[in-house]
Amino acid sequence: xxxxxxxxxxGWSHRLDGVLAQAQGEIVLMGDLIDRGPDAxxxxxxxxxxxxxxxxxxxxxxxxxxxxxxxxxxxxxLDPDPGWFELWLxxxxxxxxxxxxxxxDARTLRRAMGADLIAWLARLPWCLEGAGWxxxxxxxxxxxPLPAQxxxxxxxxxxxxxxxxxxxxxxNVLLIPDxxxxxxxxxxxxxxxxxxxxxxxxxxxDTSGGLPGRRLSGVIWPEGRVITSx
Numbered sequence: 001x002x003x004x005x006x007x008x009x010x011g012w013s014h015r016l017d018g019v020l021a022q023a024q025g026e027i028v029l030m031g032d033l034i035d036r037g038p039d040a041x042x043x044x045x046x047x048x049x050x051x052x053x054x055x056x057x058x059x060x061x062x063x064x065x066x067x068x069x070x071x072x073x074x075x076x077x078l079d080p081d082p083g084w085f086e087l088w089l090x091x092x093x094x095x096x097x098x099x100x101x102x103x104x105d106a107r108t109l110r111r112a113m114g115a116d117l118i119a120w121l122a123r124l125p126w127c128l129e130g131a132g133w134x135x136x137x138x139x140x141x142x143x144x145p146l147p148a149q150x151x152x153x154x155x156x157x158x159x160x161x162x163x164x165x166x167x168x169x170x171x172n173v174l175l176i177p178d179x180x181x182x183x184x185x186x187x188x189x190x191x192x193x194x195x196x197x198x199x200x201x202x203x204x205x206d207t208s209g210g211l212p213g214r215r216l217s218g219v220i221w222p223e224g225r226v227i228t229s230x
Contacts, residue, residue, distance in 0.1 A: 001025050003130060004227070005203060006218040007196070008061065008189040009047075010210025011037025011096055016046060018229030019218045028128060030189030031061025031137040031167075035093035036210030040100040048120055060124035060156070061137045062167040062190070066092050071110050073122035076157050080106065093210065126156030126166065132183055133221065137167050138190040142175040149177070176201055185221070196226045 002025030009016045011034055020027070033047055034040040050056035070085030072078050085106045088094040103109035110118070127150060128135040140149055152159045153166060160166065173191045180186060186202055192209030196217045203221070207228070208214035216229040 002223065003028055003133065003221045004218050005135065005187050005205050005221060006030065007206035007216060008032035008063075008192075008208060008210060009037070009043050009216060010035055010063070010093075010208060011040040011043055011100065012208065012210070012216065012229075013037075013039040013042040013046065015208065015216035015229035016043055019216050019227055020046075020050075022227040023218060024220050026130075027056035028130075028135055028187070029056060029058040030135065030187070030205060031059035031124070032063045032189060032206075032210070033058070033061070034067065034097050035063045035088075036096050038096060038100065040097040042100075044117065044121075048117070057128055058124055059128055059135060059137050059189075060121075060126050060167070062163070063088075063092050064121050064124060065164075065167050067094065067097070068118070068122055070094075071106055071113075071118060073118055074115070075119040076122045078122065078157070082106070122157070125154075126160070127153035133185050133187055134180075135187040138188055139166065139169040139172040139175070140177050140180075140186060141165060141169075142172055142177055144177070146177040146179045173204060174202065187219075187221075198224045198226065 004023035004027050006029045033043050066088040069081050070088045072080030101112040103112045170191050176186050189206035192206050197204040203219050205217050205219045207217040218227045
């Protein structure tokens with residue numbers, strides 16, 4: 001069965017619509033649905049509806065991680081952290097999300113998003129696995145056993161804090177764990193490239209970085225065909 005891996009949407013709903021129109025099979029989004037682009041609310045609504053309908057799965061990205069650290073998520077016992085909220089605003093492009101939800105601060109954003117949407121974001125997985133593929137937002141550590149890393153990621157909120165490598169690392173994105181099984185491809189977004197990288201062992205599909213004038217990309221696997229928004 002085909003899988004379409006979609007890079008970081010970053011609040012650009014029309015780009016997402018353009019790639020979804022060409023997608024085949026299961027849809028797997030690499031996270032970073034929010035920040036920088038103008039329509040975080042619309043993107044979150046579209047992706048959540050696809051996931052709820054069983055048509056898609058979505059990873060937690062570092063931008064969702066930072067937002068949740070700032071806002072808090074009672075459903076997972078995560079307390080609000082004003083320092084993280086300011087970091088999210090200043091470094092991650094969170095002001096675009098405030099605008100999309102017509103909010104001005106953490107309190108009004110929390111109210112505008114609603115507890116149910118925040119809890120949905122907090123449930124997003126830190127890794128996804130399928131027949132012949134593993135997906136993580138940024139990278140796997142090349143020098144640590146893959147099974148141990150997957151065990152941590154399957155319950156990431158319990159084990160990983162403070163800009164965890166698997167969500168933030170850009171230095172190791174081209175590397176793969178030595179024990180990645182033969183016939184398995186590691187898929188990520190996170191690092192914006194001029195065009196998607198597709199090899200038998202590594203797929204990197206973020207080509208927008210959430211910036212104006214860029215295209216969103218997806219990769220239809222195992223065919224390896226790249227699709228892009230207009």
